Amino acid sequence: MNVLVTGGAGFIGSHTCVELLEKGYGVVVIDNLVNSCEKSLERVQQIAGKDLVFYENDVRDRAALDSIFEKYDIGCVIHFAGLKAVGESVAMPLEYYDNNLFSTVTLCESMREHHVNNIVFSSSATVYSGDNEMPLRESSHTGMCTNPYGWTKYMSEQILRDTAKANPDWSIALLRYFNPIGAHPSGLIGEDPRGIPNNLMPYISQVAVGRLDHLSVYGDDYHTPDGTGVRDYIHVCDLAAGHVAAIEYMLGHKGENVFNLGTGTGYSVLDMVKAFERVTGKKIPYEIAPRRPGDLATVYSSPDKSAELLGWKARYNLEDMCRDTWNWQSHNPMGYAG
Ligand code: NAD
Ligand code: UD1
Numbered sequence: 485m486n487v488l489v490t491g492g493a494g495f496i497g498s499h500t501c502v503e504l505l506e507k508g509y510g511v512v513v514i515d516n517l518v519n520s521c522e523k524s525l526e527r528v529q530q531i532a533g534k535d536l537v538f539y540e541n542d543v544r545d546r547a548a549l550d551s552i553f554e555k556y557d558i559g560c561v562i563h564f565a566g567l568k569a570v571g572e573s574v575a576m577p578l579e580y581y582d583n584n585l586f587s588t589v590t591l592c593e594s595m596r597e598h599h600v601n602n603i604v605f606s607s608s609a610t611v612y613s614g615d616n617e618m619p620l621r622e623s624s625h626t627g628m629c630t631n632p633y634g635w636t637k638y639m640s641e642q643i644l645r646d647t648a649k650a651n652p653d654w655s656i657a658l659l660r661y662f663n664p665i666g667a668h669p670s671g672l673i674g675e676d677p678r679g680i681p682n683n684l685m686p687y688i689s690q691v692a693v694g695r696l697d698h699l700s701v702y703g704d705d706y707h708t709p710d711g712t713g714v715r716d717y718i719h720v721c722d723l724a725a726g727h728v729a730a731i732e733y734m735l736g737h738k739g740e741n742v743f744n745l746g747t748g749t750g751y752s753v754l755d756m757v758k759a760f761e762r763v764t765g766k767k768i769p770y771e772i773a774p775r776r777p778g779d780l781a782t783v784y785s786s787p788d789k790s791a792e793l794l795g796w797k798a799r800y801n802l803e804d805m806c807r808d809t810w811n812w813q814s815h816n817p818m819g820y821a822g
Contacts, residue, residue, distance in 0.1 A: 486510035486556050487731070488600075490543045490591065491564030492536075493520035495675045496606065496664055496723055498528050500562060502673070503724040505532035509731075512556050514549070515565065516542040519678060523820040527672040543587035546594055553598035560602040560731050563591060566636070569682055570610075570778070573633035584636035585643070592647050604657040604730050607641055609716070609746070609783060610634040611660060618750075619786035622660070622742045630778040648740050655734040655741065662716035662746030662785050664723050666805040667812035674812030675720075676819030684756060685717070685805075689813040692766040699768055701753050703775035708782055712753035716746040716784035719800035719808065729796040746785030747798040755802075763806040 487504055491497045492513030498520075504511050505528070513525060513536055525538050537556075541548035543565045552558070566584045567573065573580040588605075595603065612620050613628040629635045641658050648654040665685035667674030680696070681687045690696045704711040726745040734741055751759070757768050790796050800808075816822070 485559035486512060488552060488556070488558045488561045489513045489564065490561065490587070491515055491566065491606075493517060493522060493524045493538075494564060496661070496720055497562075497564040498524040498673045499668055499720045499724040500564070500727045501525070501528045501536060502531050502668060503721070503728050505529075505534045505536060507728050510556075511536035512539070512552060512558065513537065514539045514541050514543060514552065516540065519567070520676075521820050524673055531668060531670050531672055544583070544590050546590050549591060549594035550597070553594055553600060558598075558600050560604065560734075561591065561595060561600060562604045562727055562731075563588065564606045566606065568633060570631050570633050571682060573636070574631050577632040580632045580636055585639055588640045588643050592643065596647075596651065601651070601654045602731070602734055603644065603654070604659060604727055604734070605640060605644055607658045607660045608634070608637045609660055609662045609744075609785065611638045611641060614780055618782055619748060619784050620744065621786045622744060622789050645740050652738065655738045657730040657734045658740070658742045659726060659730060660742065660744050661723060662718050662744070662783070664720045665717050666719040666721065666800065666808040668721060669808055669811070671808075671811040671815045674809070674816065676816075684715075684753060685809055688757065688760050688768055689809050691768050692760065692764060692810065693813050693817045695817065697769070699757065699770040700773035701770050702773055702779060704772045706781035708752055710752050710754050713779055714750040714752050714782040714784065716748065716750055717756070717802070717805060718745060718747050718798055719805050722798040722800055726790065726794070726796050729790075729794040733794050743790045743794060744785040744787055745790060746787050748785055748787045750782055750784035751802060759802050760806045760810070763803050764810045766810075
């Protein structure tokens with residue numbers, strides 16, 4: 485079966501392309517490279533020892549999508565393409581709504597026209613509202629998002645849900661990722677954020693490699709065991725495997741399917757610093773800084789539904805995540821640029 489992967493050149497998309505190729509799927513990627521580069525796809529093909537097809541286009545370009553669906557027999561779409569920086573979304577809400585929502589709508593319109601009924605969507609733990617008990621389950625409350633990025637995920641879920649209701653032949657998988665980190669064990673592909681990283685793990689690894697001088701720990705007075713924020717970090721290769729499991733599941737299950745992709749275990753910021761130091765032997769200097777607006781004390785998933793219905797469980801542990809992050813960062817100190 486051929487899978488159309490939007491945003492396939494990005495961090496999670498590139499790892500998922502490897503997994504798809506290795507599992508025997510044909511892969512067609514559409515990506516406008518707004519936050520990635522084609523080199524990642526060259527490396528994907530190198531790792532998998534197989535070719536994929538790449539189109540450098542915007543997912544909002546209906547004609548480009550139509551011509552792909554006409555040319556290839558696509559059985560399923562995985563929709564990664566989107567802008568994802570929370571702070572930037574607060575400063576540029578219209579760009580985020582335009583990019584993330586129109587891409588979803590245009591994609592669904594073109595899929596409907598070409599009778600492609602299966603779509604896996606990159607959602608996020610950010611769609612859960614802040615008033616839930618932990619662990620977060622797929623039935624936990626959603627909404628009350630704290631930024632435009634979060635709303636685009638919430639609204640895209642709704643667009644897909646309504647589309648599946650109106651088209652009973654459709655199957656949609658809404659995958660809510662927790663905190664993806666790590667890199668492919670080969671060290672050939674990994675996370676390559678533009679500018680100063682917003683997220684914890686790329687920040688730590690750029691401190692380790694000497695690009696940044698120290699980590700700011702955003703708050704040490706949370707109601708958590710060591711006072712720093714707790715999150716559910718998941719290896720990106722486990723996440724990639726979750727997408728293939730979702731494709732296999734949705735082919736036999738029409739309608740809406742929502743799954744958490746997390747490990748179910750929370751680690752604090754200082755747990756992450758210590759684990760990274762232990763695994764890499766590198767010292768990570770840090771300073772305690774004020775809390776980051778919008779952050780919650782503790783966020784972690786229940787992965788039970790994914791285990792039960794998808795037969796999927798995270799296999800990599802915290803040491804693996806740190807080792808593979810470092811393997812990628814130390815071999816590619818400037819990311820794909822060098
Ligand atoms: P990424 O930025 O590395 O990848 C996204 C890709 O989409 C990039 O290659 C970018 O060039 C492309 N893209 C963006 N807008 C596009 C458009 N209009 N047309 C074509 N291509 C476009 O991000 P990622 O970390 O790989 O995230 C992938 C998806 O998962 C995103 O939708 C993101 O919101 C979601 N997600 C990510 C995280 C995370 O922590 N990384 C967590 C939850 C959800
Ligand atoms: C962030 C996004 C969220 C997105 C998620 C997925 C914000 C506010 N939220 O969440 O929408 O779905 O990524 O990856 O950006 N930290 C530091 N110092 C740093 C960076 C982070 O102490 O330099 C702390 C944070 O306060 C938090 C933890 O590390 O406690 C993890 O932060 P981060 O990697 O940004 O992820 P999230 O906050 O979970």
